[in-house]
Amino acid sequence: MWLAGCAPDPPAPTADWSTWGATGISVPCEGPCTLTCSGGGEQWEETGSDFEWTGLLPGFAYACTLDGPGGVAAFPVQLDPPPSTLAAPVITGTTSDLTLFNQVRDGDFPRAILVDGAGRVRWWMDLPDDPNVGIEVAFLPDSPFGRVVLAGGGDTVPPTMFTLDGAVAWSAPLLGVAGGIWHHDAAWLPDVGLVVGLSEQDNHRPDGEGTWTGFAVETHDPTLDQRTWSWTSQQGVDNGGLPAAANGADAYHANSVQWVPDDPEGEAWWLSLKRLNQVVRLDPAGAVTWALGVGGDFALLRADGTPADASEWFYGQHAPEAQPTADPNIWSVYVHDNGMDRPNGALFSRAMRLDVDRAASTATIGWEWTEEGWYEPVFGDVDLLASGDVLVTMGHCPQCPGAPPERGSAIVEVDVPTGDVLWRADFTPEESMYRAQRIDPCAWYPQNRTACPG
Incomplete structure (x- = not known):
C-alpha cells in the first residue's frame, strides 16, 4: 500500500x-x-x-x-515519520550512494532498511519474524517481477522476492529440498534467471552410522516457480569431497554461496564453510575440486612472498566474494575474517583480500584492514565496489556468545591503497546487523532529480 x-x-x-x-x-x-x-x-x-x-x-x-x-x-x-525503533545511524564522511542492510533492534521485527549517504532513512520493510537476524537482503532492479528486494536465510525465511510496497512477488517453498530450514543466504543469478539458497539437511556416514547437520544448495526459477537443481553435503560425504563429522555436530555451517560462471576452470559454485574455515569449489557435476583455507589445497603467503603462519588464515569467515584479475590464473577473494577460534588465541576481526594463484597453488594476503578493538565472532560482509573501494559490514549479534556488549555494528567504505575510511555508519550495541549492499540512487529512485539529475 x-x-x-x-x-x-x-x-x-x-x-x-x-x-x-x-x-x-x-x-x-x-x-x-x-x-x-x-x-x-x-x-x-x-x-x-x-x-x-x-x-x-x-x-x-x-x-x-x-x-x-x-x-x-x-x-x-x-509522510509519516519512521517508527521509534528504527534509529538512523551516526554518519562520518560522505557518499552519494544508498546503502541497504538488515537490522533487528531491541527484539523488534527484523527489517530491511535503506539509508542515504547522510544516514537518512529512505525505505524500510518488516521482514518475516525470525529468531536469527542473519537474513540476506538484496535489491534487484531487473527481476522477472520488476524492482524487488530478495530476502532469505535466518533460521526459517525461504528465498522471497518482495515488491517495494511489501507484497510477496514470489517465494520458494517453506522448506528446502531435504526438508530442512533455510539459512544464511539467498542470491539472484541474473545471467540464468535463477535464485540460489542454502537449506539444512541431516547427514550420515557412508555406513549409515551417526548423524550430523549438513546443508543443501538449491536453485529455483521464480518465473516457473520450480526447483531446478540441488546438491547436498551428503553427496559430498559420499563421494569423498567433504569430511564426515562427529555425531550431532554442525559440521560445515555453510553461510554463503557464489556462482562463478567465468571461473577459468569452468563455471562453478564457491561455498563458504565456516566450521571448516574453508571456501570450497563445487563443479556442476557435484565434485568438490579444491579447498581454500585451513588444511586446504593452497599455501598461504604474506604480501612479501614469505610463508604465513596457519593463524593468518581466515577463521569463522563470512561472505567471501571472488573477483577476476587481469591474470586469468589469479583470482582475488575478498573475505570477512571473523577470527573465531583463531589458533593463537588472538581476538580480532578483519576484512582481507587473498590473491589466489591456481597454477602455483598459493594464496597471498594482498590486502587487509581492521581497527583496534574490532572482534565479532559472527556476521559480517565485504564487498568490492565499482569505485575500487571496499564496503565492510562490521556485523554485530548482541545475543550471540562472545560478542562484545559495548560495540555496535558499523558499515564502512575503505580506500584500499591507504586504508582510510571514506564513509562510516555507526549503530548502537542493541542493534543486530548481518550484511549490507551499496545501491546506485538512480537505480532506486530515478525520479529524484537532486540525487539523479540525468
Whole structure:
C-alpha cells in the first residue's frame, strides 16, 4: 500500500500509511502527465502515467503538482515519520550512494532498511519474524517481477522476492529440498534467471552410522516457480569431497554461496564453510575440486612472498566474494575474517583480500584492514565496489556468545591503497546487523532529480 496524492480530475483518494513502511506515494493519472514534488531539499519529477515513487523522506512534507490532460493540480503530501525503533545511524564522511542492510533492534521485527549517504532513512520493510537476524537482503532492479528486494536465510525465511510496497512477488517453498530450514543466504543469478539458497539437511556416514547437520544448495526459477537443481553435503560425504563429522555436530555451517560462471576452470559454485574455515569449489557435476583455507589445497603467503603462519588464515569467515584479475590464473577473494577460534588465541576481526594463484597453488594476503578493538565472532560482509573501494559490514549479534556488549555494528567504505575510511555508519550495541549492499540512487529512485539529475 502506498500513500496516495491527488489527481486533478477526479481527485485521487487518500490511503493510509503502508504497514510495510514504504516511503512512497502513488498518484494515478491517465497520461501523458508530469508529476513534480519538492520537499526535504529535493526535487522529484517524472513524466508518464500512474506514478509510484519510493524513497521519499519519511516525516517530511512535499509540495506536489500534477500536470495532465485534465489540467494542473497542486496538492500536499505529508509522510509519516519512521517508527521509534528504527534509529538512523551516526554518519562520518560522505557518499552519494544508498546503502541497504538488515537490522533487528531491541527484539523488534527484523527489517530491511535503506539509508542515504547522510544516514537518512529512505525505505524500510518488516521482514518475516525470525529468531536469527542473519537474513540476506538484496535489491534487484531487473527481476522477472520488476524492482524487488530478495530476502532469505535466518533460521526459517525461504528465498522471497518482495515488491517495494511489501507484497510477496514470489517465494520458494517453506522448506528446502531435504526438508530442512533455510539459512544464511539467498542470491539472484541474473545471467540464468535463477535464485540460489542454502537449506539444512541431516547427514550420515557412508555406513549409515551417526548423524550430523549438513546443508543443501538449491536453485529455483521464480518465473516457473520450480526447483531446478540441488546438491547436498551428503553427496559430498559420499563421494569423498567433504569430511564426515562427529555425531550431532554442525559440521560445515555453510553461510554463503557464489556462482562463478567465468571461473577459468569452468563455471562453478564457491561455498563458504565456516566450521571448516574453508571456501570450497563445487563443479556442476557435484565434485568438490579444491579447498581454500585451513588444511586446504593452497599455501598461504604474506604480501612479501614469505610463508604465513596457519593463524593468518581466515577463521569463522563470512561472505567471501571472488573477483577476476587481469591474470586469468589469479583470482582475488575478498573475505570477512571473523577470527573465531583463531589458533593463537588472538581476538580480532578483519576484512582481507587473498590473491589466489591456481597454477602455483598459493594464496597471498594482498590486502587487509581492521581497527583496534574490532572482534565479532559472527556476521559480517565485504564487498568490492565499482569505485575500487571496499564496503565492510562490521556485523554485530548482541545475543550471540562472545560478542562484545559495548560495540555496535558499523558499515564502512575503505580506500584500499591507504586504508582510510571514506564513509562510516555507526549503530548502537542493541542493534543486530548481518550484511549490507551499496545501491546506485538512480537505480532506486530515478525520479529524484537532486540525487539523479540525468
